[in-house]
Each structure stands twice: as C-alpha cells, then as structure tokens.
Amino acid sequence: MDDSIVTAKGTTDGLVLRIDSRVDESGILNGVRSFIESRKKFLFGNEVALEWVGGDPQEGVEPQLKSLLCDEFNMKIRQGALQSEMEFETTSMEDFLPTEESLFSKLDNYDEANAKVLVTTLRSGQKIESEHSIIIFGDVNSGAEVVSGGDVIILGTLRGVAHAGAYDETGGGRVIVGITFQPTQLRIGSTISRGDGKPHKSSGVPELARIDGASIIVEPYSVKTMTGLIRGSV
Amino acid sequence: MTLNNGSKKSGGKIYVVTSGKGGVGKTTTTASLGAALALRGQRTLVVDADIGLRNLDVILGLENRIVFNLVDVAKGHCKPAQAIIKSKKSNNLFLLPASQTDDKDVVSEEEVKSVLDQYRREFHYILVDSPAGIEQGFKNACSGADSALVVTTPEVSAIRDADRVIGLLAAKGIEPHLIINRIDAEMVRKGDMLSVKDVQEILGIDLIGVVERDDQIIVAANYGEPVVYNPKSKAGIAYQNIAGRLCGEMIPIEDVLSDTLWGRLGKRLGIG
Structure with a gap:
C-alpha cells in the first residue's frame, strides 16, 4: 500500500x-x-x-x-x-x-497565534466570523459585520458592525481597534453601543473601543491603554 | 450580418451597468453612454436585461419598433440580427430590447451569456442595463460581462447597495468602475451632500465618471433622445467624457466644485 x-x-x-x-x-x-x-x-x-x-x-x-x-x-x-x-x-x-477536545482547548490558550488575517475591504452584506482575533487590512463598510471571539483590529475605516469577545458575555477584556472609527455599532461581549447617528468626526489617530463598567468607551489608541487592560482569557 | 460565436478575445467588450438600488440612473446611463460611444463611431449595442420591466426602449424612443426581444433570441425564436433595433439618431447604436411579458426566471445565466456572445463580434461595445436588485435578473445581466459600470448617487442608501454589488461582482471576477450620478455642486459645497471624494473613499474602486444633476435628463427621456445630443447639457458632456475614457482616452475627471459660483470666483481671484 x-x-x-x-x-x-x-x-x-x-x-x-x-x-x-x-x-x-x-x-x-x-x-x-x-x-x-x-x-x-x-x-x-x-x-x-x-x-x-x-x-x-x-x-x-x-x-x-x-x-x-x-x-x-x-x-x-x-x-x-x-x-x-x-x-x-x-x-x-x-x-x-489530537482529539477534537484537546485541539480546541489548546487553541483557546493560543488565541492570538490563530488570528484570522484578511487583506480585503469587507463590503455591505459580507460577514466574517472567527472564534479567534480578526485582523483586517482594509475597510469594514456599512452593512458588513465582523464577529470575533477575540479582538477585532481594523487597519482601515470601520463603518459597519464590529463584535469583539463575542462568545463571552463580559467580553473577556477584548477590544476593537481601528484607524478610523465611523461604526454603525460596536459590540463587545453582550454590550452594544451605537453611534449617535451623526457623521463621526475622526480624531485623526487610531481609536480603541473597550468595556468600561457597563458601557463601551472609545478612546485614542495608545500602547499604554492596551497594556493596562486586564486580559480576561490570557 | 454574419454573427458568430465570439470569444472573449475577438470582438467587443461587454459592460454591465448596475447599481443594486433602483432609480439611481442605470437606464439613463446605459442609453446616454451608448449614444455617446456611437457618436465616437463605435458600433454599440445596448441591451435591456430588465425582463418584465423594460425601460431602455422608451428612453431611446424605440418602443414602437420592437418585434423580437432578448428572450426570443435566447429561445431561438428569431435570428440574433432580427431582434436588434437601430436607433433613430445614429447608425452605430442598436438596442436589444427585453421582453415585457415574461419574468426574470424565463432565461438562465448561460442563455444570456450565449446571446451576448453571439453579438460580441459585431460590436465594439455592448452595454447591458441590469435590473435593480441582486437576484436572478442581476445575475443574468452580469453573466456575459467583462467589466461593470457601477452607478451610484451620493446618498448613503445608494452607496451601501453599490458596495454590496461591488462585493458580488468581485466574487464573479468582474472588474467594477464607478459612475457617481446626480451630484449637486452647490449642495456639496454647503456640506449637505457627500462629495466625490467621500464616495470614492467608501467604495474604493476606479472612478470613471461624475455626472452632475441636470434637468435636461428628464427632458431628454421624455423626448426619447439621449442627453448627449444636447451640447449644452452638463450631463451630456459628462457622458461624452465617460465614453472617451472607455475608449482609452485620458480625460481628467471633472472637478464639480470648481464650477460653482464660489469656485469660479476663487479661480478668478487666484485662490481656487
């Protein structure tokens, strides 16, 4: 044989x-x-x-x-x-x-190593879902959706819906980072925040969305904020 | 007229004119561009793929000359040469009308593709007017296309639908070019309308033309004569320029803003 x-x-x-x-x-x-x-x-x-x-x-x-x-x-x-x-x-x-179970428990611990990386613009009607972090080199347009069990990192403009920490009610300390934020909705865990309906004035620097108390806050991205966050699952 | 099965390499180029959203000017664009290409001496066929809701014949003023249509050709009820109608104004512009009594499912994607391929050898350009939506009619219209002209207006709903269509075209391997229709320079200047740059930033595809809002379009449609025959119409000139760009001429995209009163004043004062 x-x-x-x-x-x-x-x-x-x-x-x-x-x-x-x-x-x-x-x-x-x-x-x-x-x-x-x-x-x-x-x-x-x-x-x-x-x-x-x-x-x-x-x-x-x-x-x-x-x-x-x-x-x-x-x-x-x-x-x-x-x-x-x-x-x-x-x-x-x-x-x-490896058995199915051992495979997944291993992946859980090495989430970042399994991030999904896309080099494309997500257009209306397109949806990307992964249990791991998602990195997108491109825009996420209005009507498109990104759902991740980990972090969502968009090296472009976020106009659609981004959901980080989607499989953990608390969000697990997950964040959404984007070069320009004009989101329809931001979701982290089971918390949802929506834009105020007005065109968003970009702050000119990359922004980061994270859970603060019971709501999602968006702030200018800095390494400090990132390292200061307590990461739930890592 | 001899019609052979053309391949992608021999014969003309097939463009699908599409938008996702209805009422943004697909049919007007198809008719006007077809007429503009014909004026440049390009043998052009405009195809109405909006089966059951045909309009292109009316815009071209040819509704009373229709005998056979796209469905007849697809089903072999007539010869390809019998179904096309020469336009009133030009010997280079022909229309393949849609059937008004059938619905979109009466032909398949393969049938439409084979119909278009039969005409490919005879024409330099074939423009296919797609129905609104992304269902069977849209798929049929795209089936034979080499490239797409995506028409949008500077409104968020039209842009979102255009975005969806661009995604679907990419999946089919059809290269999209953008036409921004009905832009109003005065409104853009006041910040009440998305600018060409705004739209381009969102959609991120090659821009091939900008057409300003122009009442002459409505007049032209009522008379069944494409707007390009009116030398004073801004929209007519814009379509002529798009036709030129399709033919490979390097024509810069019109700067809509510089044409407003303030833009002109600025230019005169040397600050524009």
Missing part, C-alpha cells in the same frame, strides 16, 4: 511526515500525494517537518516533494527535522491525531 511509504507523527513541535527514502522518486511523490489526499481536511494548509527513514533521499527528491506540498496542498515545510535512521514503522493516524 502506498501509505506504508509515508507515516505521520505528532511531536511537541508539530506534525512530522516520516518518509521512506528507500523507495524511488515517483513512489515517494505518489505515496505522499495519496497520503495527504486521504487526510486533506486535517493536513491541508498545515505546517509539517520532513523526516527521512532509511538514510538521505536521492538527489532531486526533496525539492520536488517540497513543491508538491507547498503548491498543491498549500502546506509549509518546517525546517530542522532530524535526519533519522530509526526503524521504519507504521503508525496509524489515530495514535497521534
């Missing part, structure tokens, strides 16, 4: 693909392709390290493999995997796959 050429193993550094270097070039490429194809949902777009079992691979195999992983499956290669002479062994996926 093709799969026996490739096995995967979970380490503290992340996922490692162990590949039998004794197989010929096309065998390796086909093996890796079918291995990832059958586990696409889990592996696609992920970062892996490569580990060769049975000595260094033949010349030319590694670059081809890298382009296969990077171009076709959008994966990244992590450097520094050990060259290994270890005995070739077959592991089943279930042995190292």
Whole structure:
C-alpha cells in the first residue's frame, strides 16, 4: 500500500511526515500525494517537518516533494527535522491525531497565534466570523459585520458592525481597534453601543473601543491603554 | 450580418451597468453612454436585461419598433440580427430590447451569456442595463460581462447597495468602475451632500465618471433622445467624457466644485 511509504507523527513541535527514502522518486511523490489526499481536511494548509527513514533521499527528491506540498496542498515545510535512521514503522493516524477536545482547548490558550488575517475591504452584506482575533487590512463598510471571539483590529475605516469577545458575555477584556472609527455599532461581549447617528468626526489617530463598567468607551489608541487592560482569557 | 460565436478575445467588450438600488440612473446611463460611444463611431449595442420591466426602449424612443426581444433570441425564436433595433439618431447604436411579458426566471445565466456572445463580434461595445436588485435578473445581466459600470448617487442608501454589488461582482471576477450620478455642486459645497471624494473613499474602486444633476435628463427621456445630443447639457458632456475614457482616452475627471459660483470666483481671484 502506498501509505506504508509515508507515516505521520505528532511531536511537541508539530506534525512530522516520516518518509521512506528507500523507495524511488515517483513512489515517494505518489505515496505522499495519496497520503495527504486521504487526510486533506486535517493536513491541508498545515505546517509539517520532513523526516527521512532509511538514510538521505536521492538527489532531486526533496525539492520536488517540497513543491508538491507547498503548491498543491498549500502546506509549509518546517525546517530542522532530524535526519533519522530509526526503524521504519507504521503508525496509524489515530495514535497521534489530537482529539477534537484537546485541539480546541489548546487553541483557546493560543488565541492570538490563530488570528484570522484578511487583506480585503469587507463590503455591505459580507460577514466574517472567527472564534479567534480578526485582523483586517482594509475597510469594514456599512452593512458588513465582523464577529470575533477575540479582538477585532481594523487597519482601515470601520463603518459597519464590529463584535469583539463575542462568545463571552463580559467580553473577556477584548477590544476593537481601528484607524478610523465611523461604526454603525460596536459590540463587545453582550454590550452594544451605537453611534449617535451623526457623521463621526475622526480624531485623526487610531481609536480603541473597550468595556468600561457597563458601557463601551472609545478612546485614542495608545500602547499604554492596551497594556493596562486586564486580559480576561490570557 | 454574419454573427458568430465570439470569444472573449475577438470582438467587443461587454459592460454591465448596475447599481443594486433602483432609480439611481442605470437606464439613463446605459442609453446616454451608448449614444455617446456611437457618436465616437463605435458600433454599440445596448441591451435591456430588465425582463418584465423594460425601460431602455422608451428612453431611446424605440418602443414602437420592437418585434423580437432578448428572450426570443435566447429561445431561438428569431435570428440574433432580427431582434436588434437601430436607433433613430445614429447608425452605430442598436438596442436589444427585453421582453415585457415574461419574468426574470424565463432565461438562465448561460442563455444570456450565449446571446451576448453571439453579438460580441459585431460590436465594439455592448452595454447591458441590469435590473435593480441582486437576484436572478442581476445575475443574468452580469453573466456575459467583462467589466461593470457601477452607478451610484451620493446618498448613503445608494452607496451601501453599490458596495454590496461591488462585493458580488468581485466574487464573479468582474472588474467594477464607478459612475457617481446626480451630484449637486452647490449642495456639496454647503456640506449637505457627500462629495466625490467621500464616495470614492467608501467604495474604493476606479472612478470613471461624475455626472452632475441636470434637468435636461428628464427632458431628454421624455423626448426619447439621449442627453448627449444636447451640447449644452452638463450631463451630456459628462457622458461624452465617460465614453472617451472607455475608449482609452485620458480625460481628467471633472472637478464639480470648481464650477460653482464660489469656485469660479476663487479661480478668478487666484485662490481656487
């Protein structure tokens, strides 16, 4: 079976693909392709390290493999995997796959590392939702919505609705930061504030919205305010 | 007239004229731009994709000449050449009317696309007048388009709908160009109306024209003669300029404000 050429193993550094270097070039490429194809949902777009079992691979195999992983499956290669002479062994996926629960509890702790980054302007009718922080290089126009379990950071103008700390009633100390604030509504946790209906005069500096007591306040952004905030979940 | 299935590379360019919101001037823009392109010697077809609520024929004064329509071509009831109507004023401007008795679901996106492709070889420009909304009619109108002309007025509701449409066009890979219609220089100067810059800042797409509010538009529509034939109409000149820009000429966008009394005074005094 093709799969026996490739096995995967979970380490503290992340996922490692162990590949039998004794197989010929096309065998390796086909093996890796079918291995990832059958586990696409889990592996696609992920970062892996490569580990060769049975000595260094033949010349030319590694670059081809890298382009296969990077171009076709959008994966990244992590450097520094050990060259290994270890005995070739077959592991089943279930042995190292984190269970759904452990995966999520891990993500909770490393929220910022999983921020969703968008380089686009969100237009009317478009909605972005993530349990993690959301960073947008672009505007959020009137009629668009950003819902985040973490912080919302908009490197542009906020004209629509932004919701930070959406899955925590208290908001968890989450903030909304934008270069220019003209929001329809700001929501943090279960607190909602709306604009006064008048066109907002921009203060000319980036602004930050946070919970203060029972309401949301907007103030000029400064590192001081940010570091002074007690972060609920971190 | 020989009509072949054109590809994107051979034949003319297809623009969809759209806005999301109704009543911002899509049909007027289609008719006026079509006439302006024709005046430049460009063979132009304007297509009414507003099936069931056609208007373009009235604006062009051609309502009494309609025999076949877009739906007939799509269903093979007539030849493509039989359905198009030459305009009264120009030998270069043709209309493909919509059916008034059907509704939007009678044709599919593929059918409209294949109809437009049949005309592509014969024309330099094809302008498709989209119905308001973002439902089937809008999707049909966009189906064959290479680019879009998004019409908006400087009002928040029109801008929000234009914004929505721009998002949908982006998803279809259609490049949008912006036309700001019915701007009133005096109101902008007083701060009672969003300026061209304000609108551009929100929508953030290529601006291809600014059309000032002009009563001549209503007169022209009533007579069934596009406003571009009136050399005194500001809107007519604006549409001529847009047509020029579509043809690749470098015409600067009109500075609406400099044309007000205060703007003129300022210029004369050297402070404008």
